[in-house]
Amino acid sequence: MVVMKAPYLNMSRTPWSQIAPPSVKAARLNPEADIGTMPAMFKAGAQKLKDVVEARTHRWHRWAEVVLPFLVLATALVVRKADWDLVAEAKFKVFDTYQRMAPRVWDPRLPVRIVDLDEETLRRHGQWPWPRTLVADLLRASCRGAGVVAFDSIFPEPDRTSPPSLAASLPAAASEARALLSRLPDHDRALSRAIAEVQAQGCQVVTAFALTNGESGRETQAKRPVLSRGEAPESFLARYKDVTPTLPVIERAAAGNGSMNNVPDVDGVARKAALMFSLRGKPVPSLAAEAVRLAQEGGDKAVYMLRATGQGESTGGAETGLTMVKVGALNIPVDSNGGVLIHFTPADTPRSVPAWEVLSPGFDPARLGGGIVFIGTSAEGLKDQRPTPMSSMAPGVEIHAAVAEQMLSGYFLERPDYADGMELTFILVLGSALILLMGRFGAAWCALLAAAAIGAFAWGSWLAFLGRFGGRRMLFDPVLPSLVVLAVYMFASLIRYLRTEAEKRQVRGAFSRYMSPDLVEQLAKDPTRLKLGGEMREMTLMFSDIRGFTTISEQFDAHGLTNFINRYLTPMTQIVLDHKGTIDKYMGDCIMAFWNAPLDVPGHEVLACRGALKMIRRMNELNDTWKAEAEVEGRKYIPVRSGIGINSGPCCVGNMGSDMRFDYSVLGDDVNLASRLEGQSKSYGVDIVLGAKTRAAAAAFAALELDLIKVKGKTVPVHIHTLLGDEALALDPRFKALVLKHEAMLAAYRGQRWDETDRLRLECEKESEALGLHLAKLYHLYEERAAEGRAHPPGADWDGVFTATTK
Numbered sequence: 001m002v003v004m005k006a007p008y009l010n011m012s013r014t015p016w017s018q019i020a021p022p023s024v025k026a027a028r029l030n031p032e033a034d035i036g037t038m039p040a041m042f043k044a045g046a047q048k049l050k051d052v053v054e055a056r057t058h059r060w061h062r063w064a065e066v067v068l069p070f071l072v073l074a075t076a077l078v079v080r081k082a083d084w085d086l087v088a089e090a091k092f093k094v095f096d097t098y099q100r101m102a103p104r105v106w107d108p109r110l111p112v113r114i115v116d117l118d119e120e121t122l123r124r125h126g127q128w129p130w131p132r133t134l135v136a137d138l139l140r141a142s143c144r145g146a147g148v149v150a151f152d153s154i155f156p157e158p159d160r161t162s163p164p165s166l167a168a169s170l171p172a173a174a175s176e177a178r179a180l181l182s183r184l185p186d187h188d189r190a191l192s193r194a195i196a197e198v199q200a201q202g203c204q205v206v207t208a209f210a211l212t213n214g215e216s217g218r219e220t221q222a223k224r225p226v227l228s229r230g231e232a233p234e235s236f237l238a239r240y241k242d243v244t245p246t247l248p249v250i251e252r253a254a255a256g257n258g259s260m261n262n263v264p265d266v267d268g269v270a271r272k273a274a275l276m277f278s279l280r281g282k283p284v285p286s287l288a289a290e291a292v293r294l295a296q297e298g299g300d301k302a303v304y305m306l307r308a309t310g311q312g313e314s315t316g317g318a319e320t321g322l323t324m325v326k327v328g329a330l331n332i333p334v335d336s337n338g339g340v341l342i343h344f345t346p347a348d349t350p351r352s353v354p355a356w357e358v359l360s361p362g363f364d365p366a367r368l369g370g371g372i373v374f375i376g377t378s379a380e381g382l383k384d385q386r387p388t389p390m391s392s393m394a395p396g397v398e399i400h401a402a403v404a405e406q407m408l409s410g411y412f413l414e415r416p417d418y419a420d421g422m423e424l425t426f427i428l429v430l431g432s433a434l435i436l437l438m439g440r441f442g443a444a445w446c447a448l449l450a451a452a453a454i455g456a457f458a459w460g461s462w463l464a465f466l467g468r469f470g471g472r473r474m475l476f477d478p479v480l481p482s483l484v485v486l487a488v489y490m491f492a493s494l495i496r497y498l499r500t501e502a503e504k505r506q507v508r509g510a511f512s513r514y515m516s517p518d519l520v521e522q523l524a525k526d527p528t529r530l531k532l533g534g535e536m537r538e539m540t541l542m543f544s545d546i547r548g549f550t551t552i553s554e555q556f557d558a559h560g561l562t563n564f565i566n567r568y569l570t571p572m573t574q575i576v577l578d579h580k581g582t583i584d585k586y587m588g589d590c591i592m593a594f595w596n597a598p599l600d601v602p603g604h605e606v607l608a609c610r611g612a613l614k615m616i617r618r619m620n621e622l623n624d625t626w627k628a629e630a631e632v633e634g635r636k637y638i639p640v641r642s643g644i645g646i647n648s649g650p651c652c653v654g655n656m657g658s659d660m661r662f663d664y665s666v667l668g669d670d671v672n673l674a675s676r677l678e679g680q681s682k683s684y685g686v687d688i689v690l691g692a693k694t695r696a697a698a699a700a701f702a703a704l705e706l707d708l709i710k711v712k713g714k715t716v717p718v719h720i721h722t723l724l725g726d727e728a729l730a731l732d733p734r735f736k737a738l739v740l741k742h743e744a745m746l747a748a749y750r751g752q753r754w755d756e757t758d759r760l761r762l763e764c765e766k767e768s769e770a771l772g773l774h775l776a777k778l779y780h781l782y783e784e785r786a787a788e789g790r791a792h793p794p795g796a797d798w799d800g801v802f803t804a805t806t807k
Contacts, residue, residue, distance in 0.1 A: 089265075089266060089267045090479065090480055091477045091479075091480060092265055092267060092269065092271065094477055094478065094479045094480075095271070095389070095475050095477075096269070096271075096389035098462070098465045098475075099343065099344055099389040099390060100389065100390065102465065102466060103343070103344060103345055103346050103390060104343040104344060104345045104402075104411070105345070106345040106346070106349040106350075106351065107405075107409070108350075110369075110371075110405045110408060110409060111147075111295075111369040111370055111371020111372060111408070112351065112369065112371060112372045112373075112374075112401050112404045112405045112408065113146070113351050113352070113353060113367075113368045113369045113371070113372070113373050113374075113401075114351055114352040114353065114373070114374050114375075114376060114395075114397055114398065114401050115138070115142050115352075115353055115354075115355050115358050115368070115373055115374070115375045115376075116352040116353065116354050116355060116376065116377065116378050116395070116397075117355050117375070117376065117377035117378075117379060117382070118352075118354050118355070118356075118377070118378050118379055119378075119379050119380075119381075120354060120356055121354055121355040121356040121379075122379055122381075124356045125355075125356065125359070127381075128377070128379075128382055129155075129159075131159060131161040131162075131187055132155070132159040132162065132187035132188050132190060132191040133187050133190050133191070135155075135191055136190055136191045136193075136194035137359060138355055138358065138359060138375065139191070139194050139195065139198060139205065139375075140194060140197070140198060141358045141359055141363065142358055142368065142373050142375065143198040143201070143203035144365040144368075145364075145365030145366060145367065145368030145369070145370060145373070146203055146368050146369070146370065146371065146372065146373035147202065147203060147204065147294075147295060147370060147371055147372070148203070148204045148205075148206065148256075148291050148294045148295045148371065148372045148373065149198070149203060149204075149205050149206070149372075149373045149374075149375060150205075150206035150208070150256070150258070150287055150288075150290065150291040150372065150373070150374050150375070150400070151205075151206065151207055151208050151246075151375050152208060152260055152287060152374050152375060152376035152377075152384070152396065152397040152400055153208060153260070153375070153376070153377075154207075154208050154209055154210055154244060154245070154246050154260065155188070155191075155207075155246045155247050155250055156244050156245065156246065156247065157247070158188055158247065159186075159187040159188050161187060162186050162187035162188060163184035163185070163186070163187075164184075164186050188247055188249050188250060189249060191250055192249050192250050192252075192253040193253075195250065195253040195254055196253050199253075199254075199255055204255040204256060204294040204295075204299070204300065205253070205254045205255055205256070206254060206255070206256035206257065206258055206287060206290045206291050206294065207246040207250060207251050207254040207256070207257050207258075208246065208257070208258060208259070208260040208287050209243050209244060209245040209246060209251075209257065209258075209259055209260070210243065210244040210259070210260055210261060211240035211242070211243055211259050211261045211277055211279060211284075212240060212241075212242045212243065212244060213240055213241045213242060214241070214242040215241070215242060216242050216243075216244070217242070218242065218243055218244065218245055219243070219245065220243045220245035220246075220251065220257060220279070220284070221245075221248075221251050221252065221257055222257070222282075222284060223254075223255065223256050223257050223290070224293070224301075224302065224303050224304065225303050225304070226276070226282075226283040226284070226285070226303070226304040226305075226306060227303055227304065227305045227306070228283075228305070228306040228307075228308070229305065229306070229307045229308070230306075230307055230308030230309055230322075230323075231308050231309060232308070233283075233306035233307065233308035233321075233322050233338075234276075234278055234281065234282070234283045234306065235278075236308065236321040236322050236336055236337050236338065237274070237276050237277055237278035237283060237322075237337060237338050238261075238263050238274055238277050238278065238337060238338075239277075239278045239281075240261075240277060240278065240279050240280075241279075241280060243279055255294055255300055256290035256291065256293065256294050257290060258284075258285045258286050258287035258288070258289060258290035258291070259277050259284055259285070259286050259287060260286075260287050260396075260400075261274070261277060261286070262386060262396060262399055263339070264386070264387075268387060269387045269388060269389065270342070270386045270387065270388050270394075270399055271341065271342060271388070271389060272335070272339040272340055272341045272342055273286065273288065273339060273340055273342060273399055273400070273402075273403045274286060274337065274338050274339045274340075275288070275289045275325045275327070275332060275334060275338055275339070275340060275403075276289070276304070276306060276325060276338040277338075283304070283306060285304060285327075286400075286403075287374075287400050288400045288401075288403040288404045288407070289304070289325070289327050289407075291372045291374070291400070291404055292327050292328070292330065292372070292404050292407045292408060293327050293328045295371060295372050295404075295408070296328040296329055296330070298328075299328050302327075302328035302329070303328075304325065304326060304327060305324075305325070305326035306322060306324075306325055306326075306338070307322065307323055307324040307325070307326065308321060308322050308323060309321065309323060321335075321336025321337060322334050322335070322336055322337065322338045323336075325338055327407065330407060330408075332407055332412075333412055333414065335415065340403055340406065340407070340412065341412070341413035341414065341415060341475070342388075342399065342402050342403060342406070342413070343402075343406065343411065343412075343413045343473065344388055344389060344390045344398075344402055345390075345402065346390065347390050347391045347394065351401060352378070352398075353367055353368065355375070371408075372401075372404055372408075374397050374400050374401050374404075375397075376395060376396065376397025376398075376400070377395065377397065378395040378397075380393070384396040384397065386399060411473075412473065413473050413474075413475060414472060414473065414474045414475065415474070415475045416474050419474070419475065419476055419477075422476065423476065423477055423480070423481045424481075426453075426457055426481050426485075427481045427484050427485060430450065430453050430454075430485050431484065431485050431488040431489075433449070434446050434449065434450055434485070434488060434489050434492060437449070438492045438493070438496060443493045443496065446489060446492075446493075447489065450485055450486065450489050453485070454478075454482040454485060454486070457476075457478050457481065457482065458478035458479075458482065460476070460478075461475075461476040461477070461478040462478075464476055534652045534653055534654025534655070534656065534667075535652070535653060535654055536650055536651070536652055536653075537596055537597050537650070537651060537653055538596060538648070538649070538650055538651075539594050539595060539596045539597055539604070539648065539649070539650070539651045539653065539666060539670075540594065540595040540596060540604045540605050540607075540608040540646065540647070540648040540694060541592075541593075541594050541595075541646070541647050541648070541651070541666065541670060541671050541674035542576070542581070542591070542592070542593045542594070542595075542608055542611075542612065542644060542645070542646050542674065543590065543591070543592055543644070543645045543674050543675045543677070543678035544572065544590065544591040544593075544612075544615065544642055544643070544644045544645075544678065545589060545590040545591075545642060545643055545678055545679075546568065546589040546590075546640060546641070546642050547641045547642065547643055547682055548638075548641075549588070549589045551638060552564075552638050552640060555635060555636065555638070565588075565589060567622070568589070568622065568640075569586060569589075569591065571618050571622070572591055572615050572618065572619075573591065575611050575614050575615050575618060576591070576593045576611055576615075578611070579595075579607045579608065579610055579611035579614075580595065580601045580604070580607050581593045581594065581595050581607070581608065581611060582594055582595070582597065582598075584665055584666060585663070585665070594651075594653070594666050595607060595608050597653040597666065598653070603697075604648075605648050605693070605694045605697035605698050606697065606698050606700075606701075608646050608648075608694065609646065609688075609690070609694065609698040609701050609723055610726065612644045612646060612688050612723060613688070613723065613725065613726060615642070615644065616642070616644070616687050616688065619640065619641070619642055622640065623639055623640055626640065627639075641687070642687070643678050643679070643681030643682055643687065643688075643689070644678060644681065644687060644688045644689070645674050645675060645676070645677030645678030645679070645680070645681060645688075645689050646674060646677065646688065646689070646690050646691065646694050646723070647670050647671075647673045647674035647677055647690070647691030647693065647694055648670065648691060648693040648694040648697060649668070649669070649670030649673075649691070649693055650668065650670065651666045651667065651668035651670055651671055652666065652667045652668055653665070653666040653667075670691070670693075672713065673691060673711065673714070673718065674691065676711035676712060676713070676714070676804075677689040677690070677691060677711070677720060679711075679806065680706075680709070680711065680720065680804065681722075683781075683804070683806070684706050684707070684722065684777065684778050684781060685774075685775070685776070685777025685778050685780075685781070686706070686722040686724075686775070686777075686778060687722075687723075688722060688723040688724075689706065689720055689721070689722055689723075690703060690720065690721045690722070690723050691718065691720065691721075692718055692719045692720070692721075695719075695721045698723075700727045700730060701723060701725065701726055701727060701730055702723070702724045702725035702726065702727075702729035702730040702732075702735055703721045703722060703723050703724060703730075704721060704722055704724065704738075704739065704742050704775075705719060705720070705721050705742070705743070705746060706720045706721055706722050706778065707719075707720055707802050708720075708750075708799075708800055708801050708802065709801065709802045709803070709804055710801055710802070710803045710804060711804050712804050712805065712806060717799075717801040722775075722778075724773055729771075732771070734767065734770070734771055735771060737767065738764060738767045738768060738771065738773075741760055741763055741764050741767065742760075742764050744760055745757055745760035745761055745764055745782065748760060749782060749785065749786065749789075749800070750799075750800030752789060752793065752794070752798065754786040754787075754789050754790050757782060757786045758783065758786050761779045761782050761783060761786070762779075764779055765779040785802075
């Protein structure tokens, strides 16, 4: 049995002399003792051994009854705190059940309605998209009974039925028809004029846009600013890189413009709506937020305010994200990501009015409530259906309407910031109590205690959802904490049952299982932490080395050289770290660093270039210090210069080495090229050499092309550049003139026009010196090459490539 293993393993700690009776000891000391007494001797010794084993087994079981259930409890707490997808989905199902049991009661006095492009409307007026003139008619009709009209659809492309669009589609031979159509009104401008007309009459219009993560580079118009308080609240919003906007001619005419996006939970169900999103780092409002802003008095001039923790706001003592979004004069409590939990009304709520009725003569505008109207669709063919707690296929426009109703009425579902803490506390307190009380009161009484506590917590969760505690409708999960407590109870009961059974089996036949194993200890290690591996990432590499280090080191003893190296490496390392780089290794006086691993670093090429410029400036400051020290110590001062090579490209990065030792490092052809570029800085007399990819990504910096070169060990030539300054220098008119002249010099050199090369070289050298750029060695290098070209012309097929023979 497993329960017998541990005591037997520990027997080597108990000397035989303390277990065996005197007769057994005597038998060992006197081999000539009567062999007939041996069975009795061993029987006595075995009984003593059995007593020791049972005592130790009993103690082990007592500890197991407490320790193992606590391990189960701790594991459950970790799983619950991690809020894995499976755990989150279980919690969501409970809240969905609450919503179906007690949906929000729709109040017809709330001025929020939906003009529905339903199936009947599409049958009567044609399939979507409609001509923009018909959309304009629907807008005018809706505005007769509304103060704000919000389109839950975007108009990203010109109307294909518009006369100018039709004219453009006709062949060139139909010139008269094209001319006639071109003179007819443009439908998109007609809708824009309709928006202006209704807004002049007091009905505000909100257009929509869709946020994406594409790369179209399109923009959308923010109608009102979004202010913020606290610790960077915009960083907690759902982030997007791109947008599909409504046509500018329509978007500009509208008073509001909001995102129609919906961010579902992990199971795809829409339970909350974000009031704000982040587009390229800037907050933009949702469609519902824009509609509510404009529905308020003076809403066309109202602004938004994001409030996060760190500015007088806290969530249970922790700083966890957003706490409030102010929409005009309304303070809307939100979750950490700016979302509002939706308490849905029943699916058959009569807030929707078919669009065909709105367009019909004799329609009563009062049916639209005089407030906010969302124009959306419930037609299945238009694919704007979303699963919600109340329906597997609910129109997406109902989500916007439900959020607007809650914002206007001040009715909110809340998942309090202390909810997770309360649920974890319930698990910890009740689980610990069951474990500690199981041995004293038994499984039956502990079962009653667990049932009573779970029932009370579940009832309290339901009452909190109904708003019976101060009117706040709060969400607490009763199921998962109860299941965890039940699992702990069952495991503790199982351990106690197994202990009892084991003790009975020990009494009946433990000795029959007697064996005398050696004490074995095993050290268990986690092998996954030692697994080698890597990944391919787009990275920027930097190599930095002191030039002429051997000459410099000769003036120091071992202590002085160590001090010199440390004084150099420390500030240079700090600069790399300040610019989000990672130090790979030090190789004597050389620094190897990289960017964009192990974490993503946006703009890593620019950060590496900026860091390199700062390293050169810091080196100049160090030179001033070392010069002063050399004068005080009466030794020769040798200026210290460093060369830096920077290159970007795909590399393999990860834990590399042997099974005994490995480091997080980087490999790849672009790594080798970065090292070669650092070596070429001395040949060209510059401080920083950039590869082509790095230069392309940092195009705003001041740089000049150095050469088209085959570095040592490479067969493909690469364009290399020298980094001379930041964006300020790049914008200097004198530097711009130098760039043009320098490019002309390179063109003359590659075209074998040696006299022109010399003339332009001299002018470039003079202009660079005027800018404080010391490029004399670079231009003298081209002087030597021009002279060599005159003396030994390279031939008509020369491609201008220089082959480096040194690293």
